[in-house]
Amino acid sequence: MTVQATIPNLKPPSEEKTLEIVPFKSTLAKHDLKLVRNPAHTLQINLGFLCNQTCLHCHLNAGPARKENMGSDTVNEVVAYAQRCHFDTIDITGGAPELNPHLLDLIKKISPLAPRIMLRSNLSALKDQMNRLIEPLKSHRVVIVASFPSLNLNQTDSQRGEGIFAESIAVLKELNAMGYGRNGSGLELNLVSNPTGAFLPPNQEKTEKRYHQILDQKWGVRFNRLFSFANVPLGRFRQWLIKSGNFESYMQKLVSNFNPCSVEGLMCRTLVSVSWDGYLYDCDFNLARGVYMSGKKIHVSEMPGPPEPDTPIVTADHCYTCAAGLGFT
């Protein structure tokens, strides 16, 4: 199924280039902070930009028309890299990773290489592939991290496409029936909530409590953890911000919410992101922007091991997203 959220034809695009934002690097320097690498413990694998949805908040511009998808040779090179590095967590993302024909092969090969394997899912793509994927996901104890932006149908569908809210609830129920999100099953089901517009996310702990209560009461849905992330002003979300006249105020909001305490725990310090074509980045957002890890174009097959601690991380204005409020994990 292909689902499309529509960008409403609001105000004409504003002059993005006229917006002056204090460079992230300068803000770090002002607070006497440096953003450098710690030992890497997570490998994030982006299998490609192909997706059955065209969500308005997508920082990658993923969608059904995208052709970028990891091939089997690159899959093997990524597996070999994971073998060289001994990561604690391997985080598989996309696009919709379920649409990559090599997903099961990848999971089978990397499962013995890291104690924790995560699959990010938009749920609707998983539904379409459920028969093929669910047993291998269960047997390899793959953690499912599912997008679930809001408890409200209209908010969800306006961000992710018509019918997605109802479909997500149905898939969550199905996953619960198979043991995911159930205490004692060992099958972890986590949710990710993104704001459905140009505003910051609510407090994660309080939102998780509320989601547990309402999802259980209204639909009998159970899950383990909820992560509340801000939207990153890149890709389709950046286009939407500009078209809707929200770009300037959103960027100002991110800048004014800069939290120096968040910098120590930013995910880019401990993560290596590998794209569908095997090149390395400091995070999925730098991948979206085409900014290579440490500013150098290095292929995963050429990387001898994890990046060296204290290596500087490349920053840009989108980094304010992760440093706003409580940070981004």
Add this chain to the structure above:
Amino acid sequence: METYYKPEDLPKFEEIGKEAPELARKFFDYYNAVFVEGELTEREKALIALAVAHAVQCPYCIDAYTQACLEKGSNLAEMTEAVHVVTAIRGGASLVHGVQMRNIANKLSM
């Protein structure tokens, strides 16, 4: 002055303290304390503030608490219901004065 209300004036609210800083400090301390989570959550307090903002018809407050409600995790359906609650009370407050009207009319009428 092309309009009395300008969005860019909202962040200037604290400038009100320039002529009477001690009163402003007391007010803003109280204001900030009110919105801290207590028996009511911050989300619930923002919804109440949004509803009252409509009753007092303050564009600054509507702007601020629409954003606050969204950022505290409320959705448009909840926010719309909150506005209906305050509308019901406001409308009801008018209508219930019909009792006064009826009392007076009954006294004057045969």
